[in-house]
Amino acid sequence: MIAFDTPGCARCRFFDPDARVIESELPGLRILSSAYGSVRSDDGLCRQHQRYVAASSICAAYREPAAALQPA
Amino acid sequence: MTEIAERSSPNPAVRRSAWAEAIRKEDWWAIWIGLGLIVVAVALFASGQSIKWIAVAPQKWSHLSDVAAQLSTHGVQYLALFVLWCVLFGIAAGALGFQSLRFLLSFSLLYVAALALYFLGLWDQASHYNLEPPLVALALGLLISNTVGVPKWADAGLRVEFYIKTGIVLLGTSLPLTLIAWAGPVAIVQAAIVSLVTFGVIYLTAIRLGLDRRLAAVLGTGGAVCGVSGSIAVAGAVGARKEQVSVAISLVVLWAIVMIFVLPLVARALGLSTGVAGAWIGTSEFADAAGLAAAQTYGGYAGHVPGITGNADAAVSAFTLMKVIGRDMWIGVWALVLSIVATTRWESTGVHNRAGIGEIWRRFPKFVLGFLLASAMVTWVAQGYSYAAYKQSVVPGLVAPLQALRTWAFTFAFLSIGLTTRVRDFVSVGARPFYAFTAGVVVNVVLGFVLSTQLFYGFWTRLGQ
Numbered sequence: 001m002i003a004f005d006t007p008g009c010a011r012c013r014f015f016d017p018d019a020r021v022i023e024s025e026l027p028g029l030r031i032l033s034s035a036y037g038s039v040r041s042d043d044g045l046c047r048q049h050q051r052y053v054a055a056s057s058i059c060a061a062y063r064e065p066a067a068a069l070q071p072a
Numbered sequence: 073m074t075e076i077a078e079r080s081s082p083n084p085a086v087r088r089s090a091w092a093e094a095i096r097k098e099d100w101w102a103i104w105i106g107l108g109l110i111v112v113a114v115a116l117f118a119s120g121q122s123i124k125w126i127a128v129a130p131q132k133w134s135h136l137s138d139v140a141a142q143l144s145t146h147g148v149q150y151l152a153l154f155v156l157w158c159v160l161f162g163i164a165a166g167a168l169g170f171q172s173l174r175f176l177l178s179f180s181l182l183y184v185a186a187l188a189l190y191f192l193g194l195w196d197q198a199s200h201y202n203l204e205p206p207l208v209a210l211a212l213g214l215l216i217s218n219t220v221g222v223p224k225w226a227d228a229g230l231r232v233e234f235y236i237k238t239g240i241v242l243l244g245t246s247l248p249l250t251l252i253a254w255a256g257p258v259a260i261v262q263a264a265i266v267s268l269v270t271f272g273v274i275y276l277t278a279i280r281l282g283l284d285r286r287l288a289a290v291l292g293t294g295g296a297v298c299g300v301s302g303s304i305a306v307a308g309a310v311g312a313r314k315e316q317v318s319v320a321i322s323l324v325v326l327w328a329i330v331m332i333f334v335l336p337l338v339a340r341a342l343g344l345s346t347g348v349a350g351a352w353i354g355t356s357e358f359a360d361a362a363g364l365a366a367a368q369t370y371g372g373y374a375g376h377v378p379g380i381t382g383n384a385d386a387a388v389s390a391f392t393l394m395k396v397i398g399r400d401m402w403i404g405v406w407a408l409v410l411s412i413v414a415t416t417r418w419e420s421t422g423v424h425n426r427a428g429i430g431e432i433w434r435r436f437p438k439f440v441l442g443f444l445l446a447s448a449m450v451t452w453v454a455q456g457y458s459y460a461a462y463k464q465s466v467v468p469g470l471v472a473p474l475q476a477l478r479t480w481a482f483t484f485a486f487l488s489i490g491l492t493t494r495v496r497d498f499v500s501v502g503a504r505p506f507y508a509f510t511a512g513v514v515v516n517v518v519l520g521f522v523l524s525t526q527l528f529y530g531f532w533t534r535l536g537q
Binding site for chain 1 (some may be wrong): 086088097098099100149169227230231232233234237263286298299300301302304305307308309311313314317318321322323325358359360361362403404411421422423424425426427431434435436437438439489492493497498499
């Protein structure tokens, strides 16, 4: 069971929403669409589950971004 | 506008404002560029001037000496237009994260190719040799990208969707708001029938063939709603696997490119009017750029191919109403519904989507707003003009130059389709996804044809007149 207040994919270290990366890892996407369009919203690639997921999703494998783990 | 992750993260690093959204999505840039040009055009028109000097376009020609003469006379205008596009698209490309130098180099070559193609389409023997510019652009691009290849740095300037969205915003100036209000509901009804049936056929066939429900949904929306954009939107909403998205992309692109050639060919053989053919293409093509290539090709037959009635613009107008108003606008609703179904009814993947009603707006193809605003602006300007005065004054001074700019934008897109399509990039899709998607294609094409040529025949015919 995942708590509803679990931080979402948007700030997870496994989540990659970079449009350039998405277009390079999904060949053919930019032929008749684009990773820069509104319909994509802020979806990204999850390196943990190898899925294409919405930024607002949640999962038990959430990890803080590497930068957030550095001491201040 | 909604900030992303508003419920999921308090981290300011991942919170994005409405203004950030407005500069990092190409939909908004298509609006800024398209509406910006229209505002300037309207302002000049209101002061008794026009943008037609810079919105230069080739004229009909018979001999190469005519081309040389046109280039000699209007060379400065073509150069000025090139600089204008470079500035507008270049600023947008920079904001989207592309290297400006790469974009400018790539776009320069694209502009030269588009100029050659524009001229080719106006050769008085072009229709005799079936040299329709969209098809020539596509074929030429496919040949280059799959033989000699296109260097990686050129990717920055080959942005099909960006050019097509900008063109669609400009296209709004050719469609009065009253026409959209009159034809929009019919387009929505026809598109809804076809979308629901096509999605159902693909989804149920895929499930029957033992495919995963998420792949079935991604394939279904690709075929039923808005092609690759539909697939990518729903893939995120349901949390599809990466390879499932790639399979859907390959199948949609493959069939969309086939249909660019097949739909105009069959419609021509059947002698469909431009309005009816445009509606059919709008119902049965999968992507905006592919469909506009097919519709513009068919519009080019009007007045050149015996038996094809209706005006040239009707094919593109009917297509746009059907595809943009009837199908594209609803992708957010499809994504929301399928995300709820995936979360509540399908097997868990370990990732839970918490999409709410805001999903509809977040995924809304914003360039449609620009299209509607463009239509409203020209409708407002045209108020108070009689039809004769509109034809005599508003069309040459305002609408025609904007139509020329639209044609430029579409030509950039058509060339980019072929130049970015590399067959080796297509993934191996497997037999079952192919059968499921193809079943949907067959139903989609037949049903779209029946609705366009039978049930709503009179309506789409009138649009063409």
